Amino acid sequence: MFTAFLIKYAEIGVKGKNRYLFEEALVKQIKNALKRCEGRFEVTRTPGRIYVEALSEFDYDETVDNLKTVFGISGICPVVHVEDEGFEKLGQDIVKYMDNVYPEKNFTFKVQARRSRKNYPLNSMELNVELGGVILDAFPELKVDVHNPDVLLNVEIREKIYIYSETIPGPGGMPIGSNGKAMLLLSGGIDSPVAGYMIAKRGVKIDAVYFHAPPYTSDRAKQKVIDLAKQVSRYTGPIYLHVINFTDIQLYIYEKCPHDELTIIMRRYMMKIAEHIAKETECLGLITGESIGQVASQTVQSLAVTNEVCTLPVFRPLIGFDKMEIVDVSEKIGTYETSILPYEDCCTIFVAKHPVTKPNLNIIKRHEQNLNEKIEELMQTALDTDEVIVVNYEG
Ligand code: ATP
Numbered sequence: 366m367f368t369a370f371l372i373k374y375a376e377i378g379v380k381g382k383n384r385y386l387f388e389e390a391l392v393k394q395i396k397n398a399l400k401r402c403e404g405r406f407e408v409t410r411t412p413g414r415i416y417v418e419a420l421s422e423f424d425y426d427e428t429v430d431n432l433k434t435v436f437g438i439s440g441i442c443p444v445v446h447v448e449d450e451g452f453e454k455l456g457q458d459i460v461k462y463m464d465n466v467y468p469e470k471n472f473t474f475k476v477q478a479r480r481s482r483k484n485y486p487l488n489s490m491e492l493n494v495e496l497g498g499v500i501l502d503a504f505p506e507l508k509v510d511v512h513n514p515d516v517l518l519n520v521e522i523r524e525k526i527y528i529y530s531e532t533i534p535g536p537g538g539m540p541i542g543s544n545g546k547a548m549l550l551l552s553g554g555i556d557s558p559v560a561g562y563m564i565a566k567r568g569v570k571i572d573a574v575y576f577h578a579p580p581y582t583s584d585r586a587k588q589k590v591i592d593l594a595k596q597v598s599r600y601t602g603p604i605y606l607h608v609i610n611f612t613d614i615q616l617y618i619y620e621k622c623p624h625d626e627l628t629i630i631m632r633r634y635m636m637k638i639a640e641h642i643a644k645e646t647e648c649l650g651l652i653t654g655e656s657i658g659q660v661a662s663q664t665v666q667s668l669a670v671t672n673e674v675c676t677l678p679v680f681r682p683l684i685g686f687d688k689m690e691i692v693d694v695s696e697k698i699g700t701y702e703t704s705i706l707p708y709e710d711c712c713t714i715f716v717a718k719h720p721v722t723k724p725n726l727n728i729i730k731r732h733e734q735n736l737n738e739k740i741e742e743l744m745q746t747a748l749d750t751d752e753v754i755v756v757n758y759e760g
C-alpha cells in the first residue's frame with residue numbers, strides 16, 4: 366500500500382549554511398541505509414522535507430528498520446501516493462486509506478490538506494471540510510476534533526497526491542558527517558559500543574582502536590570487538606578499526622611498575638596511542654565508555670590521571686550513567702548479547718587484587734620513569750604494526 370516515506374527531522378538550531386549541510390548529510394546517510402534494502406529508491410529534498418520514494422517493489426519492514434538507524438531522522442511517515450483523477454476519486458482513495466490503516470473506527474480525526482500546486486480546484490480549507498465530510502459519511506462512528514485529534518490525516522496536493530497520517534519515531538540526533546570525526550576506544554565490554562553510538566548520534570563520524578594482547582587475549586576476543594564494531598556501524602556507517610598489539614607494552618609495565626598502578630598506567634598508554642592515531646586520521650576527539658566510579662580506574666582521581674596524557678578532548682558520554690542505563694541502551698542498539706560473551710579483554714588478565722583508587726599524578730609519573738629505556742620504541746612498534754580493518758554492516 367505505502368509507496369513512499371516522508372522523512373521528518375528536527376531543525377532546531379540548524380539554520381542557514383548549517384541547515385544545508387545537515388540536509389546534505391542526512392540525504393547521504395538515508396541513501397546509504399537504503400543500499401542495504403531490497404528495491405530501488407529515489408531520495409528527493411525540497412526545503413524542509415525529504416521524501417524517499419520507492420521505484421520498485423520493496424520490503425516495507427526492512428526499509429523502515431533501516432531508516433530507523435539514520436541519525437537526524439525524527440520521524441518516518443509512510444505515504445500513500447495516488448494520481449490526481451478528480452475530487453471524487455480522491456474521496457474514495459481517502460476512505461480506502463482510512464479503512465486500511467485504521468481497522469478500528471473509534472477515534473477522532475482532522476484533515477490537514479496542503480496545496481503545493483495552486484491550480485487544484487479546491488483550496489486547503491475547502492479540502493479539509495469536504496474530505497472530512499466524505500470520511501464522516503463513510504464512517505459515521507468517527508468524530509472530528511480540530512484541536513486535539515487522535516489521527517491527523519495529511520493530504521498534500523503535488524504532481525501526485527500524498528496521503529499520510531502515521532509517524533514512526535526515528536532515532537533523532539544529527540546525521541553522521543555533520544559534526545567531524547572522533548576516535549572510539551573500543552573494548553569488548555558493554556560500555557564502549559554504547560559510548561560510540563551516543564557520540565555518533567550527535568553527527569560525529571567514528572573510527573575505533575582496540576588494544577589486543579595476544580596470547581593473553583584470544584582471537585575470539587578480537588573477533589568479538591570486530592562484531593561489536595559491525596553492530597555499531599549499522600548506525601555510523603563504515604568504521605576503520607585499528608587493532609594495536611599491546612602485549613609488549615603491557616608486559617613491560619608489569620615488569621617495571623608497581624602492580625597496583627598497572628591498570629592506570631596502562632590506560633594512560635592506551636590513551637596516548639589512541640590520540641596519536643586520532644591525530645594522524647583527522648579525528649578531533651577521543652571517545653571512551655568510562656563512567657564515574659564504575660571501577661577503580663574510573664574514580665574521579667583515576668579519570669583525572671588518565672586524562673592528563675591527552676591534548677585532544679575526551680568525550681565520555683556515559684560519565685553520569687548507571688550500569689543499568691548503559692545496559693538499556695546496549696540492548697536497544699543490539700550490542701548487549703555480543704558484549705556479554707565471556708572472552709577475556711586485555712585488562713582483566715593483569716588486574717591487581719587492590720588497584721589504586723586514588724592515584725597521585727606525581728607518583729604515577731615518577732613510576733613511569735622506570736619505563737624510559739624502552740617505552741618509546743615499544744609504542745613505535747605498536748603503531749607500526751597497526752592492523753586496520755574496515756568494518757561495515759551489510760544487513
Ligand atoms: P567497557 O565495557 O567499554 O569495556 P569497562 O567497564 O570494561 O568498559 P574499562 O575496562 O576500565 O571499563 O575501560 C574503560 C574504557 O577504556 C572503555 O570503555 C574503553 O573505551 C577503553 N578501553 C578499555 N580497554 C580497552 C581495549 N582493550 N581496547 C580499546 N579500548 C579499551
Ligand code: MG
Nearest residue numbers: 552553554710
Ligand atoms: Mg572493558
